[in-house]
Amino acid sequence: MTKKFLIITLLSLAAGSAFAGGLLTNTNQSAHFLRNPALDASTEIDAVYTNPAGLIFLTNGFHLSLSNQSVYQTRTITSTFAPFAVNNDGDQTKIFKGTASAPLVPSFQFAYKKDRYAISAGFAISGGGGKAVFNKGLPSFEAPISMLPLSLSSKGVPTSKYTVDSYMEGKQFIFGVQLNGTYKINDALSAALGMRLNIVSNAYVGHLKNIMINPNQPAFGPLYTGSAMVSAPKFFTDAATALSGWSAGATSYAAGLQPIVTGGGGTVLLANGTSAGLTTTQIAQIQGLLGAAGLTQAQIAAVNIQTAQGTLAAAAPVFAGKAAAMTTNAGSTADKQLDCTQTGWGVTPILSLNYHVAGLNLAAKYEFKSTLNVQNNTVIDDTGLYADGVNTPHDIPALLTLGAEYQLCDKWKVSGGYHHFFDSDAKMANNKQQYINGGVSEYLLGSEYQLNDIFLISAGGQITRTGVTDAYQTDMSYSLNSYSIGFGGAIRITPDLRLNLSYFFTNYDKWTKASTNYNGTTLAGTDVYNRTNKVFGIGLEYKF
Known part of the structure; x- marks a missing residue:
């Protein structure tokens, strides 16, 4: 943005x-x-x-x-x-008048x-x-x-829609x-x-x-299922909050697993972590963070505690970076x-x-x-x-x-x-x-x-x-x-x-401008510019 x-x-x-x-x-x-x-x-x-x-x-x-x-x-x-x-309505061409x-x-x-x-x-x-x-x-x-x-x-x-309320008025004399x-x-x-x-x-x-979108990401909040239009700034703010929480959680668990790894429990499957001193709640939270980091369910089931620790340590700054980006987007769409x-x-x-x-x-x-x-x-x-x-x-x-x-x-x-x-x-x-x-x-x-x-x-x-x-x-x-x-x-x-009475009109030649970086988006786009102009006049001239 x-x-x-x-x-x-x-x-x-x-x-x-x-x-x-x-x-x-x-x-x-x-x-x-x-x-x-x-x-x-x-x-x-x-x-x-x-x-x-x-x-x-x-x-x-x-x-x-x-x-x-x-x-x-x-x-x-x-x-x-x-x-x-x-x-x-599926048409790539819009008219702005x-x-x-x-x-x-x-x-x-x-x-x-x-x-x-x-x-x-x-x-x-x-x-x-x-x-x-x-x-x-x-x-x-x-x-x-x-x-x-x-x-x-x-x-x-996944997001498929957006809406926006934009208005501008200018006067120059x-x-x-x-x-x-x-x-x-x-x-x-x-x-x-x-x-x-x-x-x-x-x-x-x-x-x-009033920028609105329909994101499908329930992990960021129950509103975000893709079925309804929601406030873009609120979505990005909630996403930043969730990602910041994930970053903090990943950092905390990466440090918390170190004693287990040091004590020789690093080869234990995370799913069997209770044998290494983890609670079932902790195991579920770590698995959730691994899923957020991009691991599949099969990978999560097969990961050991030491690998999980390394993955969390690597994911923490990534989550933090994404949280910062979401915060920026929240400001840009406000x-x-x-x-x-x-x-x-x-x-x-x-x-x-x-x-x-x-x-x-x-x-x-x-x-x-x-x-x-x-x-x-x-x-x-x-x-x-x-x-x-x-x-x-x-x-x-x-x-x-x-x-x-x-x-x-x-x-x-x-x-x-x-x-x-x-x-x-x-x-x-x-x-x-x-x-x-x-x-x-x-x-x-x-x-x-x-x-x-x-x-x-x-x-x-x-x-x-x-x-x-x-x-x-x-x-x-x-x-x-x-x-x-x-x-x-x-x-x-x-x-x-x-008394002077008059009418004046102008016909303009269209100008087509194509761009490979349309309005800074990095995608191609084309604008065709046109105008109309009509003027009516009335005046009096007097000599004395």
Whole structure:
């Protein structure tokens, strides 16, 4: 058994972004994005995040955008591992499903533009978001537990079933507060400098309890006949007690038989030990210990006192070692709970450039790496692996975005973009960044068409290519290639007020990972990772 499967799973559960973007970064920070994700060269109010240098093309005055996104996501791991069959109607394949929901993900963007200058501010969930729940745990929870029947049976304790109650819930939010200053250098070129304050707030709650097995070993207690499910910790505790008693008994009898051997009675059959001064009770107890040491009834009937003494002397430390192992197993299978939060903060400097000529707008933005740690604030940690006050690396990677927008005619424009997240350079817990080849890359296209003075429609897509390797992927944290499609529209309620309505969904490519040492069990197993993602958006834009 391992003590790590609960704690590591909980800590990694919410480590990935629940929205569009890289491993730790959300790029969808407005309802506008959901209906057209290719906004990297935008010159509208959403450019507070996507293209701060493009804000110089706003009309003079104040501009405000308020949005809410409702995010619904599932994570599915289809695991094939032979020991799962005993708790899955004989089927070696089990499906572990988690749900993540965030019905309220608010954001706002504000800008004031005056001639050649603009200042702007924004707030959004810049990373993570929502709550992920696995009501039946994960394969890494269950794999070590599923080995119990096989392990016990191989050690002479026939066991054919196990059950477990496992649960995990994780929440992760990185709140981003951004400030920008924009300057128009000339009629074609503008630039912006900004910064984002990232405030991390994570919470994890989980348990692994009520591990039950059906061992058939009455020698450890009358409950253990194989006919009923019993508490695994109680069984291992009772087994340790019995084995410790056997060790003490074997040691005592090995010493007690020495005078008989010294006096020349060593060749007497143990069964005839009364002739050498043993009582019938003592003979029966010694025979019981010899049986526990592995001798057959025939061997016990034929053994003499001297051989019995040697066997008991050799068996005593073996019993003691097994008792220690049973005590360890009792601790490993005991109920475990975790309740902890993490907090931390870091600053992201942002540089943005925008070039405009005729109907073409080009933009580039670079967000520098945010170096930060998160600190554990632990209420309860039965694993002993998550000490209160410990800091864990949680860097937010640098991000480069490139965008282009072209006005085909008065009513129709098209746009494209490229994102690259430098994930390999952002330090993660356990140096997991070493298993990333560069980072995540995204390719975006979009189009908007103004039907009339009131209604606008738009659509776009995003292709995401993850840079992770097979070594990065675990059931606790995985990244998948995907494509996303968003569509929706805008309604001009008044000349100064616009309503955005949008929908965005993502299709993921499955990732299959086979292992010859599945979750540290030394047996082969396979996980197939998959996800779904749906986001609904609504927002208002107002200029005054």
